[in-house]
Amino acid sequence: MPEVKRYPNRLGIKGWLVGGKWGPERYLYFLHRVTGLGLLLYLLMHIVVVSSRAFGQEQWEWAMGRVSGPVFLVGEFLVFVAFVFHALNGVRLVLVELGILTGKAEDPVFPYRSSVNVQRPFMIVMMILAAILIVLGGYDFFVLVAH
Amino acid sequence: MSMKDTKLWTWHMASGVIILVLLGIHMLAMHMSGVMPLERLNPAGDNPLDWANVVARGREVSQVAGYIFLVGFGLFHGLYGLKNILFELNPAPGLKKLISVVLLLLGLGLFVFGAWSAVAARTMALSVSG
Numbered sequence: 410m411p412e413v414k415r416y417p418n419r420l421g422i423k424g425w426l427v428g429g430k431w432g433p434e435r436y437l438y439f440l441h442r443v444t445g446l447g448l449l450l451y452l453l454m455h456i457v458v459v460s461s462r463a464f465g466q467e468q469w470e471w472a473m474g475r476v477s478g479p480v481f482l483v484g485e486f487l488v489f490v491a492f493v494f495h496a497l498n499g500v501r502l503v504l505v506e507l508g509i510l511t512g513k514a515e516d517p518v519f520p521y522r523s524s525v526n527v528q529r530p531f532m533i534v535m536m537i538l539a540a541i542l543i544v545l546g547g548y549d550f551f552v553l554v555a556h
Numbered sequence: 557m558s559m560k561d562t563k564l565w566t567w568h569m570a571s572g573v574i575i576l577v578l579l580g581i582h583m584l585a586m587h588m589s590g591v592m593p594l595e596r597l598n599p600a601g602d603n604p605l606d607w608a609n610v611v612a613r614g615r616e617v618s619q620v621a622g623y624i625f626l627v628g629f630g631l632f633h634g635l636y637g638l639k640n641i642l643f644e645l646n647p648a649p650g651l652k653k654l655i656s657v658v659l660l661l662l663g664l665g666l667f668v669f670g671a672w673s674a675v676a677a678r679t680m681a682l683s684v685s686g
């Protein structure tokens with residue numbers, strides 16, 4: 410394999426948020442990353458917590474008792490919010506990265522066409538959908554289902 | 557970027573779509589039981605965490621199989637994402653190797669445990685009366 414030159418990642422973690430003058434998608438990148446890491450952390454703990462159900466009702470109810478109360482309630486809702494955002498933004502990313510929302514490459518003949526005109530409205534639709542689902546989930550969680 | 561990286565990236569995208577379906581159902585069961593009650597997901601009333609609901613889901617082969625896939629694809633997708641984030645910070649080659657090995661072992665270990673617990677939960681669900 411040829412030697413690959415390694416460049417320093419000069420912006421480091423700070424560059425996740427402050428990278429320069431970019432459009433709204435740049436901030437979605439940051440949110441996608443944070444929600445992805447949050448969901449991962451949750452999944453690692455979740456696997457251990459819900460394994461208690463394999464040992465019977467008493468163990469399950471004991472484990473659920475350990476993760477109840479207002480802090481966990483809000484935390485669990487945040488997991489739901491992270492899921493909704495990450496999922497819908499993830500669908501957008503898959504469609505963009507596979508080239509479906511960007512169109513085929515073509516000669517730059519004036520007037521230039523920009524894929525932003527397709528991508529951006531789609532992004533806005535996905536985010537509106539996310540907002541609706543988050544409100545519905547919040548209503549379910551805090552109003553309809555007593556925890 | 558090697559062929560292996562390209563393959564893993566494709567799997568990262570594909571696993572995202574698979575998780576979308578499986579976790580979508582999971583979230584319907586856990587967070588939409590009031591707004592959209594589905595008998596199949598919560599047969600024993602709208603609190604999805606009631607033991608009776610946990611048992612009812614555990615008896616369904618499709619639920620158990622879904623969880624095993626969700627544990628596997630979820631771990632791969634999340635840990636591969638984490639690996640990419642860490643590699644972006646440009647660790648030295650030795651550290652890269654260590655990160656890969658640690659994340660791989662963590663993923664495999666938790667997958668075995670998670671898959672076991674999904675099956676054991678089904679055995680438990682089938683053994684309780686009612």
Ligand code: HEM
Pocket residue numbers: 438441442444445446448449450452492495496497499500502503568569572573575576579630631633634635636637638640641
């Ligand atoms: C609900 C369905 C999901 C979809 C459609 C989805 C989609 C995606 C996509 C397309 C990417 C790649 C972004 C890119 O490279 O440009 C990604 C990254 C990531 N995802 Fe997901 N994902 C989902 C669920 C999850 C879950 C459940 C977790 C946690 C276990 C997770 C953790 C991550 C992480 C850590 C990254 C890396 C973020 C980064 O590099 O900035 N995702 N996701």
Ligand code: HEM
Pocket residue numbers: 448451452455456459460462485486488489492579582586604605609610611613614619623624626627630669670671673674675
């Ligand atoms: C925050 C809201 C969530 C709640 C209330 C919740 C609840 C539960 C419950 C009660 C179970 C036990 C199985 C059953 O009763 O059917 C379970 C299993 C599981 N959940 Fe969740 N969950 C949540 C979020 C998530 C997320 C975000 C993920 C993925 C990243 C996830 C992945 C899983 C997996 C893989 C299992 C099966 C684990 C195994 O059998 O080893 N859950 N969940």
